[in-house]
Amino acid sequence: MKLFVYCIAFFLVVSHSLYSQSKLNQFLKSSDTLNKPRRNIVVLTEASLATLTLVGLNQLWYADYPRSKFKTINDSGEWLQMDKMGHVFSSYQLGRIGANTLSWSGVSKKDQLLYGSTLGLGFLTAVEVMDGFSEEWGFSWTDMAANVAGTGLHVGQELLWQEQRILLKYSFHRTKYAQQRPNKLGNGLSEEFLKDYNGQTYWLSANFNSFLKTNGIPNWLNLAFGYGAEGMLTGDPNDVLFLNQNRTRQYYLSLDIDLSRIKTNSNLLKTIFDVFNVIKVPFPAIELNSNGRIKWHYIYF
DSSP states (O other): OHHHHHHHHHHHHHIIIIITTSHHHHHTSOOSSOOHHHHHHHHHHHHHHHHHHHHHHHHHTGGGSOBOSOOEEOOTTGGGGHHHHHHHHHHHHHHHHHHHHHHHTTOOHHHIIIIITTHHHHHHHHHHHHHHTBSSOOEEHHHHHHHHHHHHHHHHHHHHHSSOSEEEEEEEOOOSHHHHOHHHHOSSHHHHHHHOGGGEEEEEEEEHHHHHOOSSSOTTEEEEEEEEEEOOSSSOTTOTTOTTOOOEEEEEEEEEEOGGGSOOSOHHHHHHHHHHTTBOOOEEEEEEETTSOEEEEEEEO
């Protein structure tokens, strides 16, 4: 987290002192009309990155496991659905990035939704199909439902409000569970950040002013509803090797900041804010868990 704070401070200082009136600032400004060179760059870049990622996954990940005929699995009960929240989050964020980059190139709103917002759904569907041909995993319909939900959250808000009033965000804190099973939950912060579902929280962050239309609340202040879980050493609650798991759902209420609503004339700052807006800003939080216990967190990551 210290590294995150240092990066923010560094970018703020550099952008203010060097780039606010620079060519980079102009380059990052969204085009008002269709800019074909930009559009071509976006399309080629996204297609190339998606292809390279899928090829890399196939060679570095799936190649280590036996292939099989296409099969489906039902993994809806695993990890207290934290893995499904990860699918919703990934689909939403990839779709948001796809739409924003097309907006930068001046593509019409309709095409932003049609070709940009569906980027996450298309990519994750391809990954799911690869799972289907792997002996180790399988095509999961609940994963696909989560992917559709993430895309739907983005597209639905654009169609209904022409803006993202409710953001989907992520936060993480380290837990004791990864140390008990590092091969599954991650060995070290970089792995645990992605693998340890016990330390992950997914947030629906709703902007006050978008709904209340008041001048008494800062335009960037949000109310956040979080979901997390802990006590999980394996996905299967009936795993005979881990019968004493105390698997607990957690529900949170907190505040948040929508960085994209902070006013600035710097397009560089807007871009930086947009990148970091996937992370829920630490605030005090109230937790209610599935055991009926209420807990106050002075600051929650």
